[in-house]
Amino acid sequence: MFVPLNNVIMKKYVVIATLLFSIGVASAQNVGILRNNYISSYYDSTLMVNIEVLDSATIRLGSIDPLTGVVTNVGNSTYNSGINLNGATINPYANQYYIGSGFNLLSFDMNSGDIINNVAISGSFPSSSFQNIRFNPSDSIIYGMVPNNFYSSYFDSTIMATIEVLDSTQIRFASIKPVTGQYTLIGNASHGNIYTLAGNSIDPYQMVYYYSSVNRLIGVDIYTGNTFSSVPIQVPSGAIFENITYSCADTAIYGITRQNYISSVYDSLLMVDFEVIDSTTFRLSKINPNTGEITFVSPYNIGAGGNLTGGSFIDPNTMTFFFSHGNQIVGVSLESGLITSSVPRTFTSGAFTIDMIRSTLNCFGALKMRTNTSTGVDDLININRDVLLYPNPSQNEISLRLDAAFVRIEIVDSKGAIVLATKEKTIDITGLSNGIYFAKVFSPNGAMSVGKFVKN
Secondary structure, X not given: OOEOOOHHHHHHHHXXXXXXXXXXXXXOOEEXXXXXXXXXXXXXOOOOEEEEEEEEEEEEEEEEOXXXXXXXXXXXXXXXXXXXXXXXXXXXXXXXXXXXXXXXXXXXXXXXXXXXXXXXXXXXXXXXXXXXXXXXXXXXXXXXXXXXEEEEEEEEOOOOEEEEEEEEEEEEEEEEXXXXXXXXXXXXXXXOXXXXXXXXXXXXXXXXXXXXXXXXXXXXXXXXXXXXXXXXXXXXXXXXXXXXXXXXXXXXXXXXXXXXXXXXXXXXXXXXXXXXXEEEEEEEEEEOOOOOEEEEOOOOOOOOOOOOOOOEEEEOOOXXXXXXXXXXXXXXXXXXXXXXXXXXXXXXXXXXXXXXEEEOOOOOOOOOOOXXXXXXXXXXXXXXXXOOXXXXXXXXXXXXXXXXXXXXXXXXXXXXXXXXXXXXXXXXXXXXXXXXXXXXXXXXXXXXXEEEEEEO
């Protein structure tokens, strides 16, 4: 049997969840950086043609309606500043958008479009680079990667100068304070020497930061900075998994699988074989971060792949994965894998692109489910959360697969609200709505394990 919480407690959680959702909807924006190039032309009398020359470029904050493609300027401020295309993020609670600019971190106010902070990045290493940044909604901290470069030098007798050479790079996990630009290394682990622009994402429930390292998906423990998981991305030969985006609505990691089909051509002049891409297919997919297994959501080629600098985001209300494809903004259903919308982006004031789009909707109000194992308090039982409960998915009841003693189980929904509490191993879930749930299992000494299950 299960013991339902009393009506007062249930109403409290419903009110909190409703309030969080309402706040999220009220301030929801899909924002990014608009770039505007200013061009002049002159007549070249030698070539007898007009030549266009880029005089200057500006950036500003903009928002996009993914269903109409209309891009709107946020505020009136424009800036003569470059941006880094290796990371941007949003703090939906403070309504601020962050992006790197050279060795600085810019903070935009999402209401006015103004840059409210522009600070130099600094920390333990000589490197002033902080990349692949991502805001974690369950602890309100910005995380990212810091490259630590190692150099050697030699004397070049021809130019009579000492030359520095990059020998190697190690990547460290860190957090950053956007007000000061100061980053803090987390733990002592090094995470190889490479990451890609295929995307990064945070699971705010399990407190894991994920990024792509060419052919591997790396998970970093946010608490300790240690490797949480490292698995080969299991795509067919010639394919890559990109535009990585975590969905709080169903706790899955989505992306686009791009499959290139290649043939080879012999060049009799150079007497070598050249590989040529004949065609490319694109399918919405999701990845199991524990195994690296890719599951195609799209039943066939959807004919559209994401721009890596355009950014991708998920609308949890419509369960739609949005991404930029050329000059289009495309929406794909997380359920069917089929395109639900595809519209051209339209700009005002001469802007020609919107980069690094981020959304306030996904994961708003998410709460931590996994506690800090390094503190010695509330340590997790060492068991895979995906096999802690069975059958999974289930319609009527779930059972606990655990021999160790426990004192209680709390069933929590995806917004963090406790919906059931019990001391039994078998739990009646017929009264729950369909969706994703977590079971928090508490041991007599205060340890906790978290299992995930689906009610269908």
